[in-house]
Amino acid sequence: MKGDLFSSDHMVQPAVTPGMTIQNAKSIKYAVNGDMLARQGAMIAYRGNLQFERKGQGVGGMLKRAVTGEGLPLMTVRGQGEAWFAHEAQNCFIIGIEPGDLFTVNGRNVLCFDSTLSYEIKTVKGAGVTGGGIFNSVFSGHGSLGLICEGNPLVIPVSPQQPVYVDTDAVVGWTAQLHTSLHRSQSIGSMIRGGSGEAVQLKLEGDGLVIVRPSEATPQKAQQH
Numbered sequence: 001m002k003g004d005l006f007s008s009d010h011m012v013q014p015a016v017t018p019g020m021t022i023q024n025a026k027s028i029k030y031a032v033n034g035d036m037l038a039r040q041g042a043m044i045a046y047r048g049n050l051q052f053e054r055k056g057q058g059v060g061g062m063l064k065r066a067v068t069g070e071g072l073p074l075m076t077v078r079g080q081g082e083a084w085f086a087h088e089a090q091n092c093f094i095i096g097i098e099p100g101d102l103f104t105v106n107g108r109n110v111l112c113f114d115s116t117l118s119y120e121i122k123t124v125k126g127a128g129v130t131g132g133g134i135f136n137s138v139f140s141g142h143g144s145l146g147l148i149c150e151g152n153p154l155v156i157p158v159s160p161q162q163p164v165y166v167d168t169d170a171v172v173g174w175t176a177q178l179h180t181s182l183h184r185s186q187s188i189g190s191m192i193r194g195g196s197g198e199a200v201q202l203k204l205e206g207d208g209l210v211i212v213r214p215s216e217a218t219p220q221k222a223q224q225h
Helices: 058-068 186-193
Strands: 020-024 027-039 043-055 074-085 091-097 103-105 111-113 118-124 135-142 143-149 156-158 164-167 171-175 179-183 198-203 207-210
Touching: 020 091, 020 143, 027 091, 027 207, 043 186, 091 135, 103 143, 111 171, 118 143, 135 198, 156 164, 164 207
Parallel strands: none
Antiparallel strands: 020 027, 027 074, 027 111, 043 074, 091 143, 103 135, 103 171, 111 143, 118 135, 156 207, 164 198, 171 207, 179 198
């Protein structure tokens, strides 16, 4: 058989080392030699001797997910082989987390990660019940974290001199040493009269980075975790 579809641009190659790599813009390949974790339902193909098990969140995690919608529905992948992960043809990226790093990310943007990473769901400081994404997952440890994003994200530096304001429905994550609070950009009178539709943002201050996607979450997609 001939054609561009069968060129080296699309043909997968055997993994050289264990761990995750970008297969293409829309998928991540993970060479499993032991175990790893991934978003439930994100596996699109695999080969080798692998087992997939639903990972429980514990009573506290289940309650928090029920209240906030920001849970991380995970599965554990064990064995030896290769697995490919993707979600709704979103763009894929890999972040390397080093010891001492803390990275907070919206659960809807997590695709897969090394089992050497730890995570816990925490309240975003300063974000009350009126803020979107008030519970995020904070990752620490040493390993790789695979993320998904609708479109190519913006990575915006934050400095003490220049805080950054982001739409709560567009933010993907940020380096966890940043201080967060809610910021109102309109008066109550302006909101009653219609306003701009961007009344409340998440304000990030300090020294670090914030990742923003070039689209806002629709209410329907924001609930799909």
